[in-house]
Amino acid sequence: xxxxxxxxxxxxxxxxxxxxxxxxxxxxxxxxxxxxxxxxxxxxxxxxxxxxxxxxxxxxxxxxxxxxxxxxxxxxxxxxxxxxxxxxxxxxxxxxxxxxxxxxxxxxxxxxxxxxxxxxxxxxxxxxxxxxxxxxxxxxxxxxxxxxxxxxxxxxxxxxxxxxxxxxxxxxxxxxxxxxxxxxxxxxxxxxxxxxxxxxxxxxxxxxxxxxxxxxxxxxxxxxxxxxxxxxxxxxxxxxxxxxxxxxxxxxxxxxxxxxxxxxxxxxxxxxxxxxxxxxxxxxxxxxxxxxxxxxxxxxxxxxxxxxxxxxxxxxxxxxxxxxxxxxxxxxxxxxxxxxxxxxxxxxxx
Numbered sequence: 001x002x003x004x005x006x007x008x009x010x011x012x013x014x015x016x017x018x019x020x021x022x023x024x025x026x027x028x029x030x031x032x033x034x035x036x037x038x039x040x041x042x043x044x045x046x047x048x049x050x051x052x053x054x055x056x057x058x059x060x061x062x063x064x065x066x067x068x069x070x071x072x073x074x075x076x077x078x079x080x081x082x083x084x085x086x087x088x089x090x091x092x093x094x095x096x097x098x099x100x101x102x103x104x105x106x107x108x109x110x111x112x113x114x115x116x117x118x119x120x121x122x123x124x125x126x127x128x129x130x131x132x133x134x135x136x137x138x139x140x141x142x143x144x145x146x147x148x149x150x151x152x153x154x155x156x157x158x159x160x161x162x163x164x165x166x167x168x169x170x171x172x173x174x175x176x177x178x179x180x181x182x183x184x185x186x187x188x189x190x191x192x193x194x195x196x197x198x199x200x201x202x203x204x205x206x207x208x209x210x211x212x213x214x215x216x217x218x219x220x221x222x223x224x225x226x227x228x229x230x231x232x233x234x235x236x237x238x239x240x241x242x243x244x245x246x247x248x249x250x251x252x253x254x255x256x257x258x259x260x261x262x263x264x265x266x267x268x269x270x271x272x273x274x275x276x277x278x279x280x281x282x283x284x285x286x287x288x289x290x291x292x293x294x295x296x297x298x299x300x301x302x303x304x305x306x307x308x309x310x311x312x313x314x315x316x317x318x319x320x321x322x323x324x325x326x327x328x329x330x331x332x333x334x335x336x337x338x339x340x341x342x343x344x345x346x347x348x349x350x
Contacts, residue, residue: 004068004071004271004274004275005068005071005072006068008066008069009066009068009069009071009072010072012069012072012073013072013073013075013076015048015049015050016048016050016072016073016076016077017076017079018048019044019045019048019050019077020076020077020079020080021079023041023044024037024041024080024082024085025079025080025081028080028081028082028085028177029317031082031085031177032082032084032176032177032322033176034177035169035171035176035177035179036088036133036134036177036178036179037085037088037177039121039134041089041118042089042118042119042121043117043118043119044118045089045118046116046117046118046119047117047118049062050073050077050089051089051092051115051116051117051118052116053066053069053070053073054066054067054069054070054093054212055096055097055100055112055116056100059100059108059109059112059113059116060112060113060116060117061112061116065278066278067215067274067275067277067278068274068278070216071215071219071270071271071274074086074090074216074219074220074223075219075223077089077090078219078220078223078224078227079223079227081227081319081322081323082175082176082177082322082326083174083175083178083220083224083326083327083329083330084174084175084176084177084178084326085177085178086220087175087178087220088132088177088178088179090216091121091122091123091124091132091135092115092116092121092122092123093212093213093216094123094124094209094213095122095123095124095135095137095138095139096111096112096115096122096139097208097209097212098139098154098196098197098205098206098208098209099111099112099122099137099139099156099196100112101197101205101208102154102196102197102205103156103194103196103197104193106193107156107193107194111137111156115136115137120136120137121134121135121136121137122135122136122137122138122139123135123137123138123139124138124139125138125139125140125141125183126139126140126141126206132178132179132180132181133166133169133179133180133181134166134179135159136158136159137156137157137158137159138156138157138158138159138183139154139155139156139196140154140155140156140157140185141153141154141202141203141206142154142155142202144199144200145199145200149203150200150203151200152200152202152203152206153195153196153197153199153200153201153202154195154196154197154202154205154206155190155194155195155196156190156194156196157185157188157190157194161188161189161190162188162189163185163186163187163188163189164183164184164185164186164188165183165184165186166181166182166183166184167181167182167183167184168181168182169181170182172329173325173328173329174322174325174326174327174328174329175326175329176322210334210335211277211282211283211284211287212277213334214287214288214290214291214334214335214340215270215273215274215277215287215290215291216334217291217294217295217330217333217334218266218270218273218287218290218291218294218295219270219294220330221266221291221294221295221297221298221327221330222263222266222267222270222294222297222298224298224302224323224326224327224330225259225262225263225266225294225297225298225300225301225302225327226263226267227319227323228259228301228302228305228319228320228323228324229256229259229260229263229301229305231305231309231318231319231320231323232256232259232304232305232308232309232320233247233256235308235309235312236252236256236308239308239309239310246308252308255304255308256308258304259300259301259304259305262297262300262301263297263301265293265297266290266293266294266297269286269289269290269293269294270290270294272286273286273287273290284343284347285343285344285347285348288335288340288341288343288344288347289340289344291330291334291335291340292337292340292341292344294330295327295330295331295337298327298330299327299328299331302320302323302324302327303324305320305323305324306320306321306324
């Protein structure tokens with residue numbers, strides 16, 4: 001393991017790993033096919049202390065500022081082999097921070113603790129008409145002012161708000177275990193106390209969470225690649241071609257070496273970005289670079305893993321088939337690769 005992790009971080013890993021091996025891995029294939037997992041899993045994750053990482057202690061979290069505790073647990077959750085499951089369990093990480101930071105005190109105390117306990121679900125709705133199908137609370141970006149980012153506010157809208165409805169479930173290329181749906185707002189009247197932060201200041205609140213979100217996507221990317229590499233490495237020792245295991249061919253060994261090298265670089269650079277964030281820096285450029293590089297590594301490695309599996313890699317029963325599909329969303333979510341490049345160019349003064 002990297003030197004970035006201390007004893008507390010390493011002690012958190014077995015707890016997250018036990019949650020995955022006991023409550024997820026025996027059922028994940030069925031949940032993927034079903035397009036969702038049992039709602040009770042949120043409560044199980046909350047009981048295991050996996051949902052409150054990074055949130056204020058007074059609201060039921062572990063405390064703010066320990067980036068590497070979140071990294072360690074995120075890596076272990078990705079051992080579920082399902083980016084969709086991790087994304088759904090982690091929907092609170094993008095929907096809840098604005099509430100925890102800028103909502104009124106009474107709203108924070110009412111909303112945040114039950115979500116961290118897994119009793120309620122929080123999601124974010126800021127661009128496309130998609131979000132968690134069964135979320136109880138939605139952090140929604142709405143236009144309350146003029147054109148541009150200066151006219152956007154954040155509102156906390158509950159599922160039972162009159163005029164709010166959830167449309168059909170959306171069928172996706174990957175992340176099958178995450179429930180995604182169209183959301184409709186028909187003359188919803190939202191109490192003024194559900195305004196998050198100042199009116200027309202929602203864009204700043206949204207942007208403040210992008211750094212952590214993009215770091216999380218970078219972790220998901222290199223872990224997706226890591227899982228694909230491990231599966232391909234094991235399979236290469238078993239698959240026969242021309243009378244011997246394909247791991248005996250130099251071309252296969254070199255392919256695996258290249259995969260491992262790229263993963264290691266992506267992981268360590270992401271750790272460096274996390275260290276900058278831990279030190280209180282604002283590494284916008286570096287995190288965008290980490291996301292783009294990790295996603296590129298993910299796409300390369302999962303493609304090669306499918307190739308090593310051959311025809312079996314094209315079958316739904318093969319884990320690399322899922323990893324290959326799941327990896328694609330990572331170049332889109334949290335800002336596309338192209339947007340990241342424009343952001344990096346701006347940071348470089350180009």
